Amino acid sequence: MQAQHTVIDRVDQVAEDVVSLVLRAATGPLAPWEPGAHIDLTLPNWLTRSYSLCGDPADQEHYRVAVRHDPLSRGGSEYIHHYFRPGRALEVSPPRNHFPLLPAPRYLFLAGGIGITPLLPMLAAAVAADIPATLVYVGRSTSTMPFAEGLRARYGDRVRLVATSEDGRPGLGALAESLAPDALVYCCGPAPMIAAAQAAFPAERLHTERFRPAARTFAPNTPFDAVCARSGRTVPVAADQSLLDALKRAGYPVASGCREGVCGSCELTVLSGNPEHRDDIGAPAGRMYACVSRALTPELHLDL
Known part of the structure; x- marks a missing residue:
């Protein structure tokens, strides 16, 4: 998905250890979204983090997110709290929604x-x-x-x-x-x-x-091969390595955010083979999340 270019319009303290970021479109209207959607922020320290949109879906000139400073931060929330100021350019992903508001009385x-x-x-x-x-x-x-x-x-x-x-x-x-x-x-x-x-x-x-994946137990990791159908390459995935890391090491620019199976940014299309789904989202048929999910078959054929 193509990144959108924004500028930080406002940074507001909205609670203890929580800041709200209002992002203004830098080039044309922002992609539309519905309640429950989130976006990935590409941070200048090479990290990508996902945050729920909490503004007005009718406003296509601005996105709003809120970020709590996590004392165990891996560099995402800490960077945002310490270094983000109005006027800074920021790339964000188009919105994704794994938590849609369904019709109800x-x-x-x-x-x-x-x-x-x-x-x-x-x-x-x-x-x-x-x-x-x-x-x-x-x-x-x-x-x-x-x-x-x-x-x-x-x-x-x-x-x-x-x-x-x-x-x-x-x-x-x-x-x-x-x-x-x-x-x-x-x-x-x-x-x-x-x-x-x-x-x-x-x-x-x-x-x-x-916020975090539910604690679950899986069978021990085993190695498998990721067969990338479009490029004709086969990428081995070691038992101590994620599919996401193996693909990135092989030069495939797979997006990544949470690396915990809760944001969906690393979604891939599976052409054949049986993935072992370890995410907390509920991958749709024919899809998987490369950061945590693995294979139940010796090979997974991917649309890469």
Whole structure:
């Protein structure tokens, strides 16, 4: 996907350790998007990081994302917090959406901390369409919750802010009991919140997005060959090597962001062979994510 050229228009502190970036189109309108979408930011320190879009989908001149400074940062959030200033040029990917807002008669949105970002445009879209929607937004304190005050001012009693340092964690069981039978639930937050939502709500009505992949166990890695159909090359993938790293080492410019199977930037088309899907997105038929997924067959034939 071709990169889009933007300029950092604004950098705003929106909570403790959280900044909002407003990116302005540098050349023509930006690619359209829908609630739940995210973009990859290509950072000047050679890293690529994915962030949910949290602005207005109708505004094709600007994108907005919010970034929490992770104390265990691998160089992404730390660089953004320390070095990003208005006026800096920045390449971003076209939007991708693995967390779309499906039509429903009513919604319950559950956000934990920075997990509010993909839910902001969802709530706005529901309210604009006059669809009943409630947001339960959880954080350690309101000072750590980006956009909290603006949400309360804009949406009133549609929004419930829960500061766990004062109120404790909300009981999702009670929310599930009072949930209308035709409502969909959208949840984005840390792993304990996702687990609690999965225990409380029916799977067919719950849609989630994670910060980090769920802990799972797979069979030991084995080597395999990636057969690149268009170029006619075969790239061996060692047991201690990811498909993404093997392809990059061989000179294939495969995009990459999270390297954890949650952003989808390294999606590849599989022509034949059986991939072992290890991502948290749910790869569609004929696709795989090269950063974490491997092969169940000696060869994978890829559209490369």
